[in-house]
Amino acid sequence: MAADRFEAGWSVYAPVDVDESDPMAFLNMPVGRSVFLVGDSGRIEEVSSSVPPQYAHERFAARERSTGTAAGRKRATDGGATGADAYMAEFVQWLEQDGPSGQPGISGFSIVGPGPGDGAAGGQDGVIADEASRLIDPIVQQLALLGPPEWEWLWAEFAFTVSAEIAYLRFSSYHRSVVVPVPEPVAALVRDQRDVAARMSAGPWWRLLLTVTNRGETTVSYDYGDGPFPHDQLLPPEDYRNDLEAYPRPRVPAWLARYIDWPDA
Known part of the structure; x- marks a missing residue:
């Protein structure tokens, strides 16, 4: 087992071994694997590995802040090792001996390091974000084949x-770096993912950034225009106006409003 520390507790999961000699091996990695979020309060929540870790951690931390339990408060005040560490030891022992739902036990446990922190998410936005995150997997798989x-x-x-x-x-x-054209079928997948993400209160992203290793480790970032876009990724003003007409949003970054000369800039 491996565990990553984040703001409100630990993320516990079983690492997947990948044949590093085969650059395409990660395409066969199972998706939707179980990840257990173990709060400092003692609360445990099972999530899917297809949900971006930062989003899952932020949502879990928000729930921890709003639903802290008396048992969790007691653990936090126990002497000796911290309450969180002691509870983690109990949880890991349970996983290694029995595992959830009768699954085989897993031996070997290592602490990887701290994870990301602040923020909150949930409600309808959370449901949509889960759906949007699932649509990242086929995009990554198709890109890897190129x-x-x-x-x-x-x-x-x-x-x-x-x-x-x-x-x-x-x-x-x-040894080298190469730029590859993105074919229309992949662009169509990205288009569909953006359309789903657009249903969140923040509106659709302006830029989607993906970083993927040949082990299948994926980092996903949505750019909502908090800072100016790179010059080579800045579209003509009328394209942003068209997008705002199709997807009205509560606010437009000041720099972008000035760029497109929006009436309320």
């Missing part, structure tokens, strides 16, 4: 509106 043999990292950046799109894909290894 890479050269023995690639080690891929970076994909998508700057989309309803009327114009920019897609950038680069594969790298220790």
Whole structure:
């Protein structure tokens, strides 16, 4: 077992061994694996590995803040090792001996390090975010198939509106780096993912940023325009106006409003 520390507790999961000599091996990795979030209060929540870790941690931390239990408060005041560490030891022992729902026990436990922290999410936004996150997997799988043999990292950046799109894909290894065109079927998957993400209160992302290793470790970032976009990913003003007409949103970053000369800029 492995565990990552985050703001409100521990994320506990079974690592997946991947054949590092096969750059495409991670395509066969199981998706939707169980991850157990163990709160400092003693609360345990099972989530899917297809949910971005930062989002899952933020939502769990928000629930911890609002639903702290008396038992959790007692553990936090126990002497000796901290209450959280003691409870983690009990939980790991349970996993290694029995495991959830009669699954085989897993031996070997290591502390990996701290995880991300603040924020809150939930409600309808949380449901939509879960759906949007599931749509990332097929995008990553299709992108991986476009890479050269023995690639080690891929970076994909998508700057989309309803009327114009920019897609950038680069594969790298220790020996070389190559830029690869993004085919229309993949762009269509990204388009669909953005359409789902648009139903969140923040509106659709302006840029989707993906970083993937050949072990299947994926980092997903949504860019809502908190800072100016890179020059080579900045679309003409009318494309942003078209997008705002299709997807009205409560606020537009000041720099972007000035760029598109929006009436209320």
